Amino acid sequence: MPAQELHPLSKYIRKGAQPHTHCSGCGNGIIAQSFLRAVDAAGIPKEKLVCVAGIGCSGWIPSPFFDVDTLHVTHGRPIAFATGVKLGNPNLEVVVFTGDGDASAIGGNHLIHAARRNIGVKVICVNNMIYGMTGGEVAPTTPRGVKTTTTPFGNLERPFDLSRLVVAAGGTYATRWTTYHVAALVAAMKKALTRKGFAFLEVLSHCPVHYGRRIGISDPVEMMRWFQKQSVTIEKARGMSEQELADKFVVGEFVDIDVPDLNQMYEQLFEAARREPD
């Protein structure tokens, strides 16, 4: 194939790893491309990038398709593994790809503690509001009333607001966008990649097969229009009542504060220990 016909991001794709495993119409492709655009724009060399994947469809964004070091781990634990990678080699850019179930059900503990300790790991949380890979079971993010395979009469529980959860846990950078808001998503990813501390990038993603179908929107384009229509910016949301926000998606930057990250703290500790007499 002549060079000019190659996709500009094809250098990031592992040879021989195709075909991918995503359903047609999945939001993962948009997230994959957004991320690679951000990596390219941030100028991160491939050999410095480590992608840690959890269990769920989101894990298949980098694994095995990205031509970088990838660590595809046990269910719910990618942030814990990523913490070890980042502490082991602070020069690496460590990015976690996780889903809403992976990050907030089985792995919820690791998420809040990573936010609290400000470990410089970037977490891309693909929130499709359901367990997609296993066939559409209720997740901690499924809105009330939604009928899933495990809540055939409707979900009774209140969903997590993941970005606000991260803020409450002490997170220093958290954003929420959707697969409709590609430009804002790429910008947020690029910003996260150029910051030092912990970053949480929640991406509301359309899963037409296991979520859209259950709420009466099985067409992926319609799902994205739904994201467009129902999204309100965090600034605008401040002036709205709880009732007005009930079926809305609040998008934007939830927090962005500059606090020394854990690797910086260790560097200071090493320096202090070196100076201390025996």
Place this chain on the structure above:
Amino acid sequence: MPRARGVYIQMEDEIASIGSVIGASWTGLKAMTATSGPGFSLMQENIGYGVMTETPCVIVDVQRAGPSTGIVSAPMQGDVIQARHGSHGEYDIIALSPSSAQEMFDMTVRAFNLAEQYRTPVILLADETVGHMREEVVIPKGSSLTIINRKVPSNREEASKAFLSASVAPMPVFGRGFAAHVTGSSHDEYGMRKASAPEAIDKIVRTINAKMVPHTSEISILEKTMLEDADTVLVAYGSCARTAEYVVKQARQKGLRVGLLRLIGIWPFPHEDVKEALKSARRVFVLENNLGQLFPEIERVAPEGAETVFLPPEIIGTLHRPSYVFDQIAKEVG
């Protein structure tokens, strides 16, 4: 640790501890974690991940009395089978059994060497008595220690070669441009996920088991005390071996031909070597602080016609009383 630019971190739970240890190992570092029974139970899934991804690391389990929270600081050797089979699936693992504070030090070094040599998690299976005791420990100069480091590929071409082999492939650690693809799912010999091909998992299971078995004698060492002429042999490991050693000395003073076979490494179980060591024994007493977790392995290789007796302490969760052990032996010998 900070003076050596080493990182110590207390994670939120034991699942996270072993996870971050494995993550750190993939950056090329040596990493370890330590726990006791309940934490060891929590770690099991990720220990299996370490086995599947051939990740060198060390897990110290100071066994306490269980099941469950049991008794925090009572000796029991209840995790022997768990160390071997605690994670799901078919796998092999290395477990060492220290009997003293000195051995806690020496065997930690050795555990790292074995982990690096065979690219596998290694378990230092101590028990409460050894974990809590205070003894003199000689720490040798770093330069006098034998240190083994994992093999690492020299370039991406070497890293992208088929790696599933019993001869232990170089580890494509992160950050060096190898684009390593590491997965706990079934994969082919190039690391690519093959989750629906039984042939792939068959190859993995056979290969990761075959890499240690031929080296069992080097990994799982035995210590023989006064075995040459012994007709009665005590077999023990960990803190139980200390009582056994005392009883052997006592018995010798009384003219009884008693010897000790101490298992320094217990997994992979050294069947051939134990069989050889026990071949002249007429009576074999197996001392364990449990209801017989290693006993079946020893019984399998004890000489035909020999009397093989399992001997737990009178009260599980306490140490064997030497006089009790002596009486049992003397009664049988008598």
